[in-house]
Amino acid sequence: MPSVKRLASDSSKCIGCGACMTACSTLFFKVDDPARSCISVTPSDSGSKITVCDQTCRLCVAECPVQALTVSSQGVVMLDRKLCVGCLACVAVCPIGAIRHYPGSANPFKCIACGACARKCPTGAIGIVVEERS
Amino acid sequence: MTESGFDIAGLEAGHRPVSEFRYEKRPVVRGYNDRTLYVNVGNGRIAEKPVSADMRAKFTGGKGYGLRLLWDAVNPSTKWDDPENEINIAMGPVCGNTNYPGSGKSLVVSISPTTGIPIDCNVGGYFGPFLKFAGFDALEVQGKADRDVIVFIDGDDGVVSIFEAPGEAVDSHVLAEQMVAMFSRDEKDRQHISSVSAGTGAEHALIGCLNFSFYDKRRKVARLKQAGRGGIGTVFRDKKIKALVVRYSGLDVSSNNPADLAGLQETGLKLHREIVTLDDQQCRMREIGTAHLTEIMDEYDLLPTRNYKFGSSPDSPGLDSHAFSAMVTHGLPDGCWYGCTMACAKAADGFELATGPYRGHKVTVDGPEYETVAGCGSNIGVYDPRVVMELNFYCDTYGLDTISFGTSTAFVMECWEKGVLDSTRTGGLEMTWGNGPAVLELLHRIGRGEGFGLVAGLGVRGMKKYFAEHYGADPKLLQDIGCECKGLEYSQYVSKESLAQQGGYSMALKGPQHDEAWLIFMDMVNNRIPTFEDKAEALYYFPMFRTWFGLQGLCKLPWNDIEPADNASTDEPAKVPEHVENYLAIYKAITGNDLDRDGLIRQSARVYNFQKVFCIRMGKGRRIDDWPPYRMMGPVTVEEYESRADRYDKQLKEQVGIDPSGMGTPGKVAALRAYREDRYEKLLDAVYKRKGWTREGVPTVETLHDLGIDYPEVLEVVKPLLE
Numbered sequence A: 001m002p003s004v005k006r007l008a009s010d011s012s013k014c015i016g017c018g019a020c021m022t023a024c025s026t027l028f029f030k031v032d033d034p035a036r037s038c039i040s041v042t043p044s045d046s047g048s049k050i051t052v053c054d055q056t057c058r059l060c061v062a063e064c065p066v067q068a069l070t071v072s073s074q075g076v077v078m079l080d081r082k083l084c085v086g087c088l089a090c091v092a093v094c095p096i097g098a099i100r101h102y103p104g105s106a107n108p109f110k111c112i113a114c115g116a117c118a119r120k121c122p123t124g125a126i127g128i129v130v131e132e133r134s
Numbered sequence B: 001m002t003e004s005g006f007d008i009a010g011l012e013a014g015h016r017p018v019s020e021f022r023y024e025k026r027p028v029v030r031g032y033n034d035r036t037l038y039v040n041v042g043n044g045r046i047a048e049k050p051v052s053a054d055m056r057a058k059f060t061g062g063k064g065y066g067l068r069l070l071w072d073a074v075n076p077s078t079k080w081d082d083p084e085n086e087i088n089i090a091m092g093p094v095c096g097n098t099n100y101p102g103s104g105k106s107l108v109v110s111i112s113p114t115t116g117i118p119i120d121c122n123v124g125g126y127f128g129p130f131l132k133f134a135g136f137d138a139l140e141v142q143g144k145a146d147r148d149v150i151v152f153i154d155g156d157d158g159v160v161s162i163f164e165a166p167g168e169a170v171d172s173h174v175l176a177e178q179m180v181a182m183f184s185r186d187e188k189d190r191q192h193i194s195s196v197s198a199g200t201g202a203e204h205a206l207i208g209c210l211n212f213s214f215y216d217k218r219r220k221v222a223r224l225k226q227a228g229r230g231g232i233g234t235v236f237r238d239k240k241i242k243a244l245v246v247r248y249s250g251l252d253v254s255s256n257n258p259a260d261l262a263g264l265q266e267t268g269l270k271l272h273r274e275i276v277t278l279d280d281q282q283c284r285m286r287e288i289g290t291a292h293l294t295e296i297m298d299e300y301d302l303l304p305t306r307n308y309k310f311g312s313s314p315d316s317p318g319l320d321s322h323a324f325s326a327m328v329t330h331g332l333p334d335g336c337w338y339g340c341t342m343a344c345a346k347a348a349d350g351f352e353l354a355t356g357p358y359r360g361h362k363v364t365v366d367g368p369e370y371e372t373v374a375g376c377g378s379n380i381g382v383y384d385p386r387v388v389m390e391l392n393f394y395c396d397t398y399g400l401d402t403i404s405f406g407t408s409t410a411f412v413m414e415c416w417e418k419g420v421l422d423s424t425r426t427g428g429l430e431m432t433w434g435n436g437p438a439v440l441e442l443l444h445r446i447g448r449g450e451g452f453g454l455v456a457g458l459g460v461r462g463m464k465k466y467f468a469e470h471y472g473a474d475p476k477l478l479q480d481i482g483c484e485c486k487g488l489e490y491s492q493y494v495s496k497e498s499l500a501q502q503g504g505y506s507m508a509l510k511g512p513q514h515d516e517a518w519l520i521f522m523d524m525v526n527n528r529i530p531t532f533e534d535k536a537e538a539l540y541y542f543p544m545f546r547t548w549f550g551l552q553g554l555c556k557l558p559w560n561d562i563e564p565a566d567n568a569s570t571d572e573p574a575k576v577p578e579h580v581e582n583y584l585a586i587y588k589a590i591t592g593n594d595l596d597r598d599g600l601i602r603q604s605a606r607v608y609n610f611q612k613v614f615c616i617r618m619g620k621g622r623r624i625d626d627w628p629p630y631r632m633m634g635p636v637t638v639e640e641y642e643s644r645a646d647r648y649d650k651q652l653k654e655q656v657g658i659d660p661s662g663m664g665t666p667g668k669v670a671a672l673r674a675y676r677e678d679r680y681e682k683l684l685d686a687v688y689k690r691k692g693w694t695r696e697g698v699p700t701v702e703t704l705h706d707l708g709i710d711y712p713e714v715l716e717v718v719k720p721l722l723e
């Protein structure tokens, strides 16, 4: 039975400090910029809204014309930048905006469930989980 | 044998080099290379040519470049099979970007075997974009080889070579696979190879098409898109070319090197999102491609049925899009170029062929597109989707145009019905409406170059002449029911009830293909262009606007087969104003140059008028050549009239001012005809005037001067006709 590793979130615990976004964008893009973070935290009526790939709908994987998006053995949707031709079809089909794109950069980016953000979250609002799927 | 199942080493052992050319690789700059590639398969000469500043300014790219190069290559007496005739494949600055849906089109031009004038086709597949990124804005292929050759453009290494290739297949579905297997370095490289090829049918018929391949990674098959119209595949095989092949493995967003990538991405993403959210409520292109049109056309009495006699049939549900939807594989990114989320290039996998040389093979069949469903379905009375699929497959692999094959077969069937043909003349084929097995056998005879297949392969105009000369058929009847204009077979819409569409079809420069203007709904259904002047304006604007796709390397479909949610409330919904703005934005993002709506039309108008003069130069393109067969204008026969008697009686009464009661049908047919032909004359006058042409359909010196294309060689063509 294949498993899915993903970042789970509980927005009721989120205080909107943005430490996760800092951790993510610094790790992958060497800048502290929420627009370059795979996880996004935005204010909402009930406090905060956390948006991050749940690794399960896989619409982007189906849409990619070059199979640059594939599912790893751990059930994580991964992007191979060498194959990607930058069409952004994946960005358009993602129903929650979890494949992201920074204007002018060649490829989109997305959460790979590495957990770097979770380690920086002061309240435990986010954490890596591994779920068995049928 | 290799993994591909082909003996590639054996094929390669048969190759004999003819010539080789090395060139300096340079990156594309803002959508342009500013050089073109010349290949002569007759004498082996290969060269690169710079694009002059004037050529770039006046001809923009794509079809403009193709026509300019073709003009310089031929002379007024050049015939399609003369060595100086060329096949030119050109792209355009927007072509090849991976961000805006529909940006991968190649434009192909040549002197057509069926019309004798320039033909142009807009085709998908990877060849054009790869050729551009290999370093060239256009490829010009001239000359005639003695033996079968392949031209290989290695865009990775900067080498162009010609070699004799005796062993490779001719039929495209095999040849395209062989090219992928031969030229890819490993499995990952397969997507980097694209070929252009024709087929055995194109060797025996004038209605040959070209297949442009694109390797489908998921299906693991080289799929094909067609440059269908006007017989370019026939020119290709006459030149003894088996394949043009290109390799380019470096594709990414910088390949086209846009001036403003972020701006391009923003506009592209906006359209992607529109397509993804609205397509299933609009045209279902992502589900079934253009085949969604069949039931709509049937409902509006526009689906060609029995050689365009009728516009619908109780049998049409057999060809409903859901029947084809059940056959194609769903959920795959079926774009004919990267970044096309419209993804209309559908395909059925594992289709088992029931006839012909590949009987029993399980193959991937493209489409079918609407044009094929109508042409190889309703118009010949075939309502079995499997027969349509099989005809589609064989037309493609034999290198034959499904539209011309369908319209030609419809003509054959009506000639059979009228007694012009019988089984002694068809070699035993019972060409009755809907006889699928006979149509398939006819197609295979074209493939084999046998008997009546050779006659049908002449196309409608060729057959008209043949039937009159050999069988004593009445030329007037043949003219009325033979659905061609300028020598090109009509595409698949019934234009009888839309005067504007009659003009859109038969005034189209290359012949009656609806890519210049499709005005039926605007005109007939919504009655938005009631006067001659309104129609003339539409027949000015839309052909000019749509010409622009061909200058840029764009697909027309993402322009209006998807519309913004609020499009209907704009002032000119038929133009899809927001998408026009998108085009201006992506043009600027890529080239760095500003363009407004007038500038866009001007770019097109230059090339459009140049093409018009080119047609005149080759002996066509005047008023008489814009005259449709009466079948496309109104009911030719009593049977047709009576099938829609209420409609026509009403028109006689209300529009013509004749009381039909008490008149016999032949009298009514004649009265309606006189009225409709007169109306068409008036339309010609209005459109020519709007286009800046004389009553004879010749661009005036002022028009040419105003557009900046008053070159001496252009004026030389029109001047004698203006005196």
Ligand code: SF4
Residues within 6 Å of the ligand: A063, A064, A065, A066, A067, A068, A069, A079, A083, A084, A085, A086, A087, A088, A089, A090, A091, A107, A108
């Ligand atoms: S942007 Fe890259 S990963 Fe996304 S669909 Fe296009 S090619 Fe695939």
Ligand code: SF4
Residues within 6 Å of the ligand: B101, B102, B103, B104, B124, B334, B335, B336, B337, B340, B341, B342, B343, B344, B345, B555, B556, B557, B558
């Ligand atoms: S809409 Fe269809 S034909 Fe046009 S580019 Fe996209 S896939 Fe190709």
